[in-house]
Amino acid sequence: MKTMLTGIQSTGTPHLGNILGVIIPSIKITNKLKNASFLFIADLHALIQQKILKLETIKNNTYQITAAWLAFGLNTKKNILYRQSDVSEVTELAWYFNCFFPYKRLTLAHSFKNEKKNNYKKINVGLFTYPILMAADILLYNAEIIPVGKDQLQHIEITRNIANRFNKKIGKKLFLLPKAFMKKDTMSITGIDGKKMSKSKKNWINIFTSDEILKKQIMSIHTDNKSYYEKKNPYNDSIMSLYKLIAPIDRVENMKKKYLQGKYGYLEAKKALYEEIIKKFYVERKKFFSFIENKSLLDRILFLGAKKAKDIANKRLQYIRKSLKLI
Numbered sequence: 001m002k003t004m005l006t007g008i009q010s011t012g013t014p015h016l017g018n019i020l021g022v023i024i025p026s027i028k029i030t031n032k033l034k035n036a037s038f039l040f041i042a043d044l045h046a047l048i049q050q051k052i053l054k055l056e057t058i059k060n061n062t063y064q065i066t067a068a069w070l071a072f073g074l075n076t077k078k079n080i081l082y083r084q085s086d087v088s089e090v091t092e093l094a095w096y097f098n099c100f101f102p103y104k105r106l107t108l109a110h111s112f113k114n115e116k117k118n119n120y121k122k123i124n125v126g127l128f129t130y131p132i133l134m135a136a137d138i139l140l141y142n143a144e145i146i147p148v149g150k151d152q153l154q155h156i157e158i159t160r161n162i163a164n165r166f167n168k169k170i171g172k173k174l175f176l177l178p179k180a181f182m183k184k185d186t187m188s189i190t191g192i193d194g195k196k197m198s199k200s201k202k203n204w205i206n207i208f209t210s211d212e213i214l215k216k217q218i219m220s221i222h223t224d225n226k227s228y229y230e231k232k233n234p235y236n237d238s239i240m241s242l243y244k245l246i247a248p249i250d251r252v253e254n255m256k257k258k259y260l261q262g263k264y265g266y267l268e269a270k271k272a273l274y275e276e277i278i279k280k281f282y283v284e285r286k287k288f289f290s291f292i293e294n295k296s297l298l299d300r301i302l303f304l305g306a307k308k309a310k311d312i313a314n315k316r317l318q319y320i321r322k323s324l325k326l327i
């Protein structure tokens with residue numbers, strides 16, 4: 001039986017991309033698996049952004065992500081929901097991996113290469129070793145199913161590579177090779193600017209906010225400047241691509257028809273998308289707001305999650321230390 005693991009960085013409130021791409025599909029998988037899945041809030045990864053992120057927001061975002069998982073119905077009795085920094089064992093494993101992975105290869109990671117191009121002077125060592133910590137997140141629990149967005153594929157590749165190198169050196173199959181789990185339609189969700197929705201681009205749709213702000217976000221989705229009367233292209237349009245993921249198929253077909261016929265403005269399409277989002281996530285939004293008001297409950301859930309994760313991590317680490325002949 002395989003184990004599933006995924007993490008969301010606490011750099012912001014979970015947005016629609018996180019929800020459709022990671023939270024919903026992951027919960028579906030956890031319900032199918034017999035054994036516990038690992039879901040964690042990657043606050044150590046978030047810390048890499050300390051230059052642009054207010055430190056006090058990381059903890060707050062941790063609560064937001066925890067509440068989001070719970071609002072979507074994650075069963076925390078069966079599964080393990082925890083804060084990355086609560087299981088410090090992962091940083092020890094990351095160190096071992098540092099010693100096994102060639103520096104030169106790490107310089108090829110997109111996360112580093114892209115930043116290096118834009119602002120070389122601002123890069124910290126944490127950003128450089130980001131994929132190593134991610135490999136430790138996964139391999140510490142020998143997870144094999146990793147639901148992630150498309151931008152994380154290379155990190156999973158690096159993780160497999162590290163596992164292979166380690167296994168070879170040790171001479172046994174200490175680490176299993178993980179695979180990314182992605183669904184074609186949700187591996188990259190369109191943001192309000194037409195590019196992939198991401199926290200760093202600030203182009204997200206956040207459902208865990210007031211109706212008013214949610215509406216404002218949707219109203220600011222970029223479109224071309226075709227008038228109300230003109231025929232529109234439903235195949236290359238941000239509103240449509242989001243609507244398809246939220247609305248039932250008959251309403252999607254209906255909107256497609258209206259696009260092709262004309263006499264249907266983007267404003268109306270945006271309103272329809274807004275209504276659909278409000279309807280679809282009615283229960284989850286309500287639950288989210290009640291969880292977020294109950295920090296002591298969230299603390300308790302995270303505490304119990306950390307305890308379970310730490311227990312497993314400790315045993316694994318002990319075995320890894322022995323395999324490395326450190327003890």
Ligand code: TRP
Nearest residue numbers: 005006007008009042045134137
């Ligand atoms: N890097 C991931 C992201 O930004 C978050 C993450 C950290 C993660 N560690 C992980 C995802 C381990 C899956 C598995 O989306």
